Each structure stands twice: as structure tokens, then as C-alpha cells.
Amino acid sequence: MLRFLLRLLDSRATLRRAALATLVANIGIVVTGGLVRLTGSGLGCPTWPRCTDESYVTTREMGFHGVIEFGNRTLTFLIGFIAAIALLAAWRQRRQVPGILAGAIWVLLGIGMQGVIGGITVHMELNPWIVATHFLASMVLIAIAYVFWHRTKEIPPAWTAPKAIRTGGVLITLVSAAVLVLGTIVTGSGPHSGDTRASRTGFDPAAMSQLHGDAVFVLVGLTVASWLGLRALGAPLRVTRAAATLLLVELLQGVIGFVQYFAGLPWPVVILHMLGACLVWTSTLSVLLALTPQTRGQAVEDRDHSLASTA
Template sequence: MSNWFGFRTPSLRFLFAWAVADLAANILLVVTGGAVRVTGSGLGCPTWPQCGDGKYTPPVSYHGLIEFGNRMLTWVLVVVAIGAWLAAMRYRPKDRVARKLATWVALGIPLQAVIGGITVLTKLNPWVVALHFVLTMAIISLATWLVYRTRPAGAAASVDEVALPRDSVIARLGLLLAWVVYLLTWITVYLGTVVTGSGPHSGDEHSHRNGLQPTQATQLHVDAVWTLVGATIGLLALAFLAHLAWRRASLWFAAILILQGVIGYVQYLTHLPMLLVILHMFGSALLMTGATFLLLSAVEAGRTRDLS
């Protein structure tokens, strides 16, 4: 108690642990949200903030318990976000960036809950559902930044990595490609929500779809995916040929992208089985995490070269 469970004088590792927990909790929310959707439990609690009939407890039903369980996870996110925020605010020396990131993530949780409530009140309008998912991805990207910012020292570049000036052609091209990959990841993720809004997993059998043809929406999403694959290949080639400091981050992102692509094609060919849909949503969260980590690595490498 004398150290307030570590919050009185938090170490960098303590702050990092809370940042990781913050990121993990938000990724878990994506998984449980996917479970709500594929089981058709989106209106298991037909009102918000109540769960129906003026009560805050769920009806004794399969769908009601699943939706209520997903809602209760929000309170876990609140506790973790507050823990990360307190650790960032108490950490010394002051890290203003970490403080801002922890604050943004914490403020995003209630905003996300309100938009989630609006999805219920609009009977799972697919465009509102898409906004809800996009906000979750934004929180995950910010939480990844917080993890990157607070990671313990020791991940130094290997001896065979070239220290390029920030204004060199290769360094500028690499940073540009990292930004392209990050933006394409956002486009791909959003178009994935459009595909979901046109497909069978609406969250409830009576909810409306977005009116688009599933095959056309899927093709648009696939086009974005292959564009992202092409940009990633170019980034990988540059990173390894020039021995750039963030080549490991690019390799990890490529591995996540390949895995996500395989899951995507398999789920499409097997007519969207529930487990694969949930795994694909989990993969989207990992993809956003990887893209954010990759971009931050490229940006930091440029700043490091400026100081060397």
C-alpha cells in the first residue's frame, strides 16, 4: 500500500505493462464484438443504456447474455484505461506524449460506448456499426503508439543496419512507403466493414444491410488488399536491400498481412463460418497494430539519424 500498488512512483516497465494491457483489452473488444455479430446477438439487449424492459440486466437468453457480456467488457476497458492513464500521469520524468496518448485512449472508451449504444438504437444500422468498428481501430492505433512510446530500451539496431541521413533518397522513400502502407491499411479495414455491412453477419436477422452487392463490395475490398500487398512488398524490398533499422517491423507486418489474407480467402470460400469471421476481425486489429508500429519505427529511425 505504501507505493499505491506501483502507481506512486511508477517505473517505465510498470507504465509499459499498463500500456500493453490497454492495447490487449481493446483488441479483445474486437473479438467479443465479432462474437456478438456472428451469433446474431447484436440486439440481445434491444435498448441502451438499459438492456430491455427498463432493466440493466440481460434477459435470460442466449443472445441477451452474449450482448450483455460484450457490454460488461467496456467496464474492464475503463479500469485498464484509467490504470494506464494514472501510470502515465505519475511517471517521472514527465512524458507529455505518453500522457496525451493515455488520455486520448481513455476518452475514446466512453465515446466508443456511446456509438455502440447508437448502433443499438438504430437497430444495427450498418454505417453506424462501421463507424463503431473504425473508432475501435483508431483507439487500437493510439494504444499501439503508447506501447511503442513506453517500451523499455534495448531494442537497438543490429550492427549491419545502415545509418542513413534523414534527407537521403532511400530514407525518404522508405518513410513515404511506410505512410502509404499505414493509410492503405486504414482503407482496407474500412472497406472490410463495408463488406460486412453487405453480408449475412449483420448482428441480427432483422437488421437492414447497406444495400450493396456482397460480391461487388468484396471485390473492392480485395483490390485494396492487393494494393496493400504490393506496397508492402516494395517496403520489404527496400528495407532489406538497404538494411534499414525498421526492417524487422516491416517483416512482422508482412507476416500479419499474409495470415490475414489467408484467413480472408478461406472464410470467403467456406461461406463465412463464425470462427473464421472472428479470427479475421482479430487479424484486422493485429494488422492495424502492425501498421502503426511499422510507421512509428520508420519515423523514429529518421529522427534518430538527425540526432546522430
């Protein structure tokens, strides 16, 4: 049995799947966290790390909101378990895949830190700025998990983009991050606070939504310019496809955002918008990594791994 488990952990496929599962799980908990807020269950468990002063789990008296909030907390342990498996596989393959162990460690540490930030959010009674920090920390963790997963994939032949295109990729990433930040301010100014006791930012929701929308238009414009530039340069299909995918996800997210705003923020559409935010962010990272040139050491590592896998 032990030999079987070790062989499983030594498999590149196991590492790749565990890394992908970690990424998907971290996106999933963002969506379930949104469900907690949208159902008004943010203080369903009014304290942390316990659910009540006497119990670590929800009680019957706490009803539906307690179940929702406690269920979301429980998912943290599931994500931590998946990340622990990925860490074991990364440790076993640390020599075959240089740099992979650090990524796995950061993912697991990030999950723990997110749990602490979640606890602070509860103790601060869903202060909108702490809630925004909690969401943005998830975006950082998703970025770490995405890079971790990216390192487990077979890297195709290197293609060095011109400096202007690489700069454009960095700019797209910065604007995408700004869109996420502005989105949290819109949320903190709107009606879905997570609980009637939670405060709001005090900003005008319509004005914040306009600012957020303006940033989205800038992001879409930069993405279109990048995609056209890559096509004009004859970039590899995987690179132009990454830019095209980002553009498509941005447009779909824009449609969801308009529907969400003009329909009065129905919670199912808001949930889709949160999922869309995660997909825009991961698609942005895909473009950034596609435009990042390989180092000479990486190219040698990839060549050696390719030779070893065909031997």
C-alpha cells in the same frame, strides 16, 4: 499499502504493462463484438444504456442473446478500469516520459466515446453504416493505444529512413486503413447483420469482396516493395523485421479471408479474420513508427532516461 501502490505506479514496467494491457483489451473487445454480431445477438439488449426499459442487466427472458450482448457491454468497464490504471501510472511518470499523459487520457476518453457509439448502434437497430463507424472507431482507438504503448518502450538509436521509404510507410498506412474501410462495407453487405431486424447496405457482397481483395493485393505489393527497399538500404534489423512481420501477417490474413469467403463465412473463421484485421493494423503502425525519424528532443530524452536507468 499506499506506499506500495505508489511505488508500483512509479515503476516503468507497470506503465508499460498497463499500456500493453490496454492495447490487448481493445483488440479483444473487437473480437467479442464480432461474436455478438455473428451469433445474432446485436440487439440482445434492445436499448442503451439499459439492457431493457426496466433493467440495466440482462434478464432470463432475453436468453442467450441477452447474455452475449450484455457480456460484451460489461467488458467496456473492464477495459476502462485497465485504462484508468494506465492513466494513473502515466500521471505519476509524466515528467520522466514526456507526452505519455496525453496518450493515456485519449485512450480513456476514446473508450467512453466508443461506449456512446455502441449505444447509438443499438438505437439505430444495427444500421450497417453505424456498425461500420463503431468498428472503425475501434481501429482509431487501437492506434491511439498502440502509440501510447510504443512511447513506454525503450527507443533504440535513431535511424532516419530516406524520404521515399518514409513516404512508402505513409502510403502503406493509408492503404491499410482503406482495406479496413472496405472490409466494413463487405461486412455490411453480407449475411451476418447481428439481428434479423438489421438492414444491409444494398451493395453486391461479391463485388465488394472483390474490391476489398484488390486493395489487399495493393497493400501486400507495397509491403513487399518496402521490405526489399529496407533490406537493400541495410536498414536496422528492427526496421526490416517490422516490415517482414507486416508482410507475414498480411499473407496469413489473406489465407483466412479466402477460406472465409469460399467456405461460406463460418463464424469461427470470421472471428479469426477480425482478429487478423487488428493484427494487420497494429503491424502497419509498427512499420510506420519504425520509419518515423526521432526528433532531437526525443533523442535527448531517451539518452537522459538511459543514463538515469544505469546510474
